Amino acid sequence: MSAIRVGVIGAAGRMGREVVKAVESVDDLELVAALRRTDRLESLTRAGVQVAVELTHPDAVMDHLEFCVRNGIHGVVGTTGWTDERLNTLRGWLAASPRTGMLVGPLSVGAVLTMRLARYAARWFESVEVVEMHHPDKADAPSGAAVRTARLIAEARREAGRAAQPDATTAALAGARGADVEGVPVHAVRARGLVAHQEVIFGGTGETLTIRHDSMDRVCFTPGFLLGVRRVGSVPGLTLGLESFMDLD
Amino acid sequence: MSAIRVGVIGAAGRMGREVVKAVESVDDLELVAALRRTDRLESLTRAGVQVAVELTHPDAVMDHLEFCVRNGIHGVVGTTGWTDERLNTLRGWLAASPRTGMLVGPLSVGAVLTMRLARYAARWFESVEVVEMHHPDKADAPSGAAVRTARLIAEARREAGRAAQPDATTAALAGARGADVEGVPVHAVRARGLVAHQEVIFGGTGETLTIRHDSMDRVCFTPGFLLGVRRVGSVPGLTLGLESFMDLD
């Protein structure tokens, strides 16, 4: 079997360099294009790229993905800042190119497992809260991953017919009880020295179960990128999150 | 549907009192016998007990279960101290009473989920260690639950074809790297003030995933007992752990 031909858009950034190194270190993938900021997208088609890894920033990502979809190049997208509107635009492009696959979103194995395990445990506990912790240069609070985790938990609770969480708080300082995400309190801690951490705390009579994910280094995303690159070509359309590629069931 | 007729053996102990209270608080179970140390087992048959909850101690449990099996009374067993030999003896009795069911072992929802989630995550990570923490009056180290968790993880790693864990230790104080349970290091902390806690730490490139279970109070076992009592009658033979009753898949 011949190697998959991979192009990296944003190859000079910190994450880009990691992905380039990872692609070059395995036999079943071949790096045929590494685009920096000033490089033209046409290099992708000229080099015969089959799967592009997108690692630039929210301002540029849509143009890059439109080019890829139009040319039948599959994509694995690490750039964040997705809104429902943007996802729908991408879905529209993909509808016109029915054999092309795009993978967007959480690409760390640990992040995906955290969400999965949290959803799995959700119906068994009376209480649940999410505490995420990040470096103080982060602009959004809570993190997108924490909000997504809370929503998955809320959905699992609804499906299990769980009542609202017990909470006798009658006197609170504003903000003390966190942000309310569909009934799940989410707390965001910001401190120098932290990288990216998330804790889901489940509580039942006499016991708690805590699932914690610590991302200490962006290299934690590379195994997820490799898995995505290997699989995205056989899954047409838009895929959100690595989860469906992980054979978790 | 008529209520299940329940008997509690060891009803005067701390756990027994909790189970008695829990059985009495629900409509689909009826407490028809509550045996203390000096009570005779015949009270169980006389009262028409369908499911017995066994909460005494390792020295007495086998006699009690033999009586139950011989009389077709299903059992939910909270008493610990099980060896492979004892389990085989129990299996022998059950073979002669093919409609009787016995549930033995971890009966806390949190403990069961911890094992389940740990097994689930095991194949995705290069490294894994278990740290369990208990009060200093505990006689065994590591705890039975920690050993069982480590074995489930080891099994999942073998099935996934995982290599041995990386460990460059060349100079170690005796004991520093914990006990080796099928290739999974297990550490046992004992300190006043602790109750029963277990942490499974998975590590991959740039990230860790930690699953932690804290049992703060023995009442955490009562939901598991109730679930066991409701289900054991329809599952003949020996069942180890609450897991198969939890519809986790």
Added chain:
Amino acid sequence: MSAIRVGVIGAAGRMGREVVKAVESVDDLELVAALRRTDRLESLTRAGVQVAVELTHPDAVMDHLEFCVRNGIHGVVGTTGWTDERLNTLRGWLAASPRTGMLVGPLSVGAVLTMRLARYAARWFESVEVVEMHHPDKADAPSGAAVRTARLIAEARREAGRAAQPDATTAALAGARGADVEGVPVHAVRARGLVAHQEVIFGGTGETLTIRHDSMDRVCFTPGFLLGVRRVGSVPGLTLGLESFMDLD
């Protein structure tokens, strides 16, 4: 040396029973009065109580303490609900009885040490946040101990000339960043199964330092009560918190 004559007000409550047991278990203290709800305060003077332990509730505590101060009985007060106004009232009574001592406030060794260590570390780190976790029947959020800890930290930062904490958050859900206590974010988690827990997270370049206190059982307060009873008689006036009795310096 003769034993200190101790009276317990609120001896029939859960905390009261623990204190009674603890006082009776040591040689240098003698339990001479154990008042229940309907007992009259005069029993204290009649029994020659030197130190009273007050364990009732906010509605009753002020009357009890006024009686004690008026009769020169020293007090160790476990009842919560203190406001600045109430403390001032108590100070007024004590001014008129200059030999009497009263100890109010955090009486767990671990809680006191957490505050002390937190204050000690405060000036060395750029960032700090407090996360407290309690059972869901608690009425106030954050806990009084968490607010007090945050204030001590804020004071230590001001004394060290520390700038405001770094926080680039520009898009936040309401409440995500916690309650602001003098510039220190405080988050309150409420979940079934939790007892009383507090975590102080300090962050500096490339590292974090976390101080965590877990109270698993109210018996954790008894060593603090005993220490208070032994010392309060030699410290006239109002003392807030066990700290000054612990010879921490």
Added chain:
Amino acid sequence: MSAIRVGVIGAAGRMGREVVKAVESVDDLELVAALRRTDRLESLTRAGVQVAVELTHPDAVMDHLEFCVRNGIHGVVGTTGWTDERLNTLRGWLAASPRTGMLVGPLSVGAVLTMRLARYAARWFESVEVVEMHHPDKADAPSGAAVRTARLIAEARREAGRAAQPDATTAALAGARGADVEGVPVHAVRARGLVAHQEVIFGGTGETLTIRHDSMDRVCFTPGFLLGVRRVGSVPGLTLGLESFMDLD
């Protein structure tokens, strides 16, 4: 006041580059020599270095320090691998150069505070254990910092007249209860994804107090190096650890 003239030995390594950058970023220090592997030590004297930062490896460090002491250059030493024998050799050199100061050992503010807080809390708790967690490429277990922490705790317990720790373990797998460092159990976890972490768990009746230090990045050492460089010149002789420079009392 003129800037302190600083030389870095091992300036091309990862830690060296961080220190070079840090020295250049402040006004009161001046980088006058940055030695790489092949550079001669004479560059230090020629450049008029007042304080040398040593960041090479155990095989080379002793020669470098002998040169420095002989030439009256103060030293801040980040290289590890110190034995009592080596420390004594260094003390001997310093005895012959009574105005020269050398700082060796833990140079992270967080690591120093962890030890300090642990020693401070030690006498208040019946139980204490240390759990350190590192990446799996580490050769020694437990870490030097964990052993040093355990010794400080053991010393504080002895001074306070604390009895041996309670431990009812009668049946243990080899290694489960950790390494024994003067009566304090120390456990070493090794997993991919971890960096350098240490947890000290104190336990008393009904409560635990945990002090945890997470070093996520070697840049955490630079504030300690800067503090050491500024102070070492006024503290002749050998100083172990940053602690005495931190004005902690």
